Amino acid sequence: MVPRLLLRAWPRGPALVSRAPCRPLSAGTGPSQYLQHSIVPTMHYQDSLPRLPVPKLEDTIRRYLSAQKPLLDDDQFRKTEQFCKSFENGIGKELHKQLVAQDQQNKHTSYISGPWFDMYLTARDSVVLNFNPFISFNPDPKPEYNDQLIRATNMTISAIRFLKTLRAGLLEPEVFHLNPAKSDTDSFKRLIRFVPSSLSWYGAYLVNAYPLDMSQYFRLFNSTRLPKPTRDELFTDEKAKHLLVLRRGHFYIFDILDQDGNIVSTSEIQAHLKYILSDVSPAPEFPLAYLTSENRDVWAELRQQLIGSGNEETLRKVDSAVFCLCLDDVPIKDLIHLSHNMLHGDGTNRWFDKSFNLIIAKDGTAAVHFEHAWGDGVAVLRFFNEVFKDSTQAPAVTPQSQPATTDSSLAVQKLSFKLNDALKTGITAAKQKFDATVKTLTIDCIQFHRGGKEFLKRQKLSPDAVAQLAFQMAFLRQYGQTVATYESCSTAAFKHGRTETIRPASIFTKKCSEAFVRAPSTHSAGELQQMMAECSKYHGQLTKEAAMGQGFDRHLFALRYLAAAKGIVLPELYLDPAYGQINHNILSTSTLNSPAVNIGGFAPVVPDGFGVGYAVHDNWIGCNVSSYPGRNAREFLQCVEKALGDMFDALEGKPIKT
Template identity: 80%
Template sequence: MFQSPEGGLLGVSHLCPPEEASLSFPHAHLSGIITGTTEQLCRTFQSGLGKELHAQLVAQDKQNKHTSYISGPWFDMYLSARDSIVLNFNPFMSFNPDPKPDYNNQLIRATNLTMSAMRFMKTLRAGLLEPEVFHLNPAKSDTDTFKRLIRLVPSALSWYGAYMVNAYPLDMSQYFRLFNSTRLPKPGRDELFTDEKEKHLLVLRNGNFYVFDVLDHDGNILKAAEVHAHLKYILSDNSPTPEFPLAYLPSENRDTWAGLRQELLNNGNKETLRKVDSAMFCLCLDGFPITDLAHLSHTMLHGDGVNRWFDKSFNLIIAKDGNAAVNFEHSWGDGVAVLRFFNEVFKDSTQTPAITPQAQPAPVDSSKVVQKLDFRLNDTLKAGITKAKEKFDSTMQSLTIDSIQFERGGKEILKKHKISPDAVAQLSFQMAFLRQYGQTVATYESCSTAAFKHGRTETVRPASVFTKKCSEAFVREPSQNSTDQLKEMIAQCSKYHNQLTKEAAMGQGFDRHLFALRYLAAAEGLKLPEFYQDPAYGQINHNILSTSTLTSPAVNIGGFAPVVPDGFGVGYGVHDNWIGCNVSSYPARNVRDFLQCVNKALGDIFDVLEGKPL
């Protein structure tokens, strides 16, 4: 096992600024938007101020071996953002249904998921949760033989054994923020708050807030029958939705919310808010069933604003029909940590459920255990909630979400053709956008750098000279290239995409490096370097195609909003025998047409791989 008692990783690699010896620039990625001026600005920055900033960054990094060079600036970036965290930052992942249909009853599933979440928390805090491992060569390292051997190696040396076969245990420093944590709004920059001593769960139903302890005095998890009883009691409470639902406030601009939170504190709500902030997590019990995948996405991404507390580290949402999801606040951590929790909770709740549909709740008086929280609201707060609701409703009505499932094949077929499944999905987005809008645009794909201590993410830039050439061949000149030529272009895209992904995962991307140099310049009080003022830099960071993939047997669908008003938010997964795509947009873009173009692109790619002419 690679884990240290503190829950970090023994010997985990230290994420240093890339290209320590020199500062390099991504010419291939910027193809098509670089001008002579941009090239000159790059050269000037590379040999002048950029070189000085880079030397400072490397020196600073060497003095701070306990963390990565990106960790502090990345927290600052998230916590200093003043936009609403709803849509702009919080994503969602929805669980597949429990394979046993009668376990999808709302009360049964809420109890089982809550109990499994608490078991995960106890395992994590006991230091018994094995880290995930990033395998660069899974044939050698992701085997039972290797796992048996590495257990025999002394813990101080185990990392080196893993390193020799290109296996990297992932950083777990984010995990402690999963529980008892909340993002607190503050003027200018928010704060992360965690209180691991607290034992209670926060439950929202119809916009009403309830708390009850899920750990006893000795820190043991409450009996499942008692949790069952307390949740049944909350579900049977017919209290109407409050006239002024407090849950709208965390959807506000962060400075606006900070001011209103201070008003709440001044108006006698300090202890009540502390219960909300320090709760294990927020369990949201919705009073309606899910009708289709679009309804599922809207419900889990933003809901109606009444029954979520978006500032909590995560909301565990369960609809009337047992459909469940996690909506998480993004500043404290990334998808790797949340997906690990998600997978473990799904597996535990479905394979070793705490209660059965036939179970009876414990004979306890829940009215004496469950506390309904009351908030004191004055006219300022009521007006703030009313305004927040108006903004929330207006914004959510402007968002469209739709999805497709491409059923002709997935990972299995693509791997037989020795083509990267992720590269094919990304190529299909490039082809689709070119077909729909006649151009290629800046594209972002998130890649975890959790193979490094305090790593966060790096950007893979899927739009390249190879995807541009391939997309134009398929969309504009399909008859001018033979099937073999088109197949070769797909192979080139795949090879280059694999290279970009590997570089990003191993800390050799350029986005975070340039971000850190810019952050350092600002911290030094320097004027923004001309390089960062160039339109090409602005264009490559205006990510019209923002994409992310999370594939897991536990995940039904996931998604997020676009990161720019004229963009698409593209959540996707390449499964064994199908490819799923869940896309969001504001009115500037047409989701349905884009998805039809994605479907056409995937069909064309599979035709070519199968030797069929276009």
């Protein structure tokens, strides 16, 4: 039985676990080329990972109805119940049988993998705000290392060391350790490496360790989402050795790996980045990067025109680059400015289609902005944690390091694009659309300092459940209702698992929220504590089920996808307004926690929604919320703060202030 895996889809992953010690980098071959030398091969567990289960249809229907209960009145619920009954006994039963048969024929993957890739790649909306999130790094603990050039050099080299370690099979496999004293040890690793790959997962399972799927990792590097009519494609070229650097809307490339696949010397990389930072060319009149923020069909057509205008080879250099390093000219003012800059920026200095953009601002503030179709938060957060750890604990350059005296103008190629009038018009239109859209986005954040994980665990409450309960109370206080809520959970414990949805809005959270918001004086502190305990217990059950692939969202999604693929008329269950309503996620939430993370965020998934990024730390709770004009993020956060304060009062036996 997999435990309550604290793995959210984006952007949360497993906590930082101890890794092999880092070694300082020097040019040439040798240990400095790698982050670590795992004695267990990186993909050792991949073949024996358990398969993602297809839930029983009756369980899915039961869970679906439980999630609908707090959102519907009695009449609506009875209708939805009827739709569910006829689906379960009719067409749903047939579709489920076909899904199980299909799953049995494709044992190399999971039943959700294909449909989920399709869902992302066929979406025609811009990837900006609609899909791509960001995670920002904490500053380097040594202030003098937060210089833009020093940090860009160190993070770039750490990122390339991660790439080399991954490709050499020397990266520690991603494992969730329930009992690290038993499983995260050299003696266990020496033993497990001799267990055949086809059985290795079982060996880990015996010591309460749960290896995670690593099939997405190869797409971290040399990868880009290519716009195509009706369905995009994921492109990867592992042979390419160059880095793409964006600055002030200009594109530069230089080789970061030599002909033998070794990392180019540190001083040369530093010299090349210094050369790029010293370029005083004004920003281009028509910044090409705006096109990656366009509607995907519009961008697909413009890309064809770019290729037709003689830019094919140049575009290939962009698409195949190891990754995109964005050197921004602006210093970061505060956390809200940081969120806006890393989530969307001004549109000129990101290639939003790249698997990830590593962004370093003028003052050394750094973040990863990533495209979501290729993978989820587990792979990104592992990369993120390793880069932070390596670049801060074993930095390749110091403030005293001197760049090489090499002539960087020979090594660095500045890319130029041939633009005809139609392309210039397309870029101008993309810019106008981008500017108009980002202008409508509000982001705000709070830090609640009365307590966090430590206090809540002493109260025997799930910290995540308390945070989610605060969002339910806040929305009820602000808008007087309970709405569809989405919390992402990773199913990486299974082969080709992606994500499942936790549905935090329940009959328990509704009852508890109404007691706190509408009638606190009629309940004793003990009664309120009891209601919170019920919410926590139920939330724990939902989380465990989701991590085990036992939610209802992905199963219903796969059945609907199968019906469409077979040309079957859409079953009534999916035409029920209640189905549309529960999938219109007004509260879209995701949590992340790691010593490397400063703040993370994403836009709302619906126009009248909130995008809620949050983290429950040991002694405080942070929340970063985005909204469009239909909602008020500042007011929502004030209500979250009030909800947390009320719950802490109740837990301390104090009366609730109205």
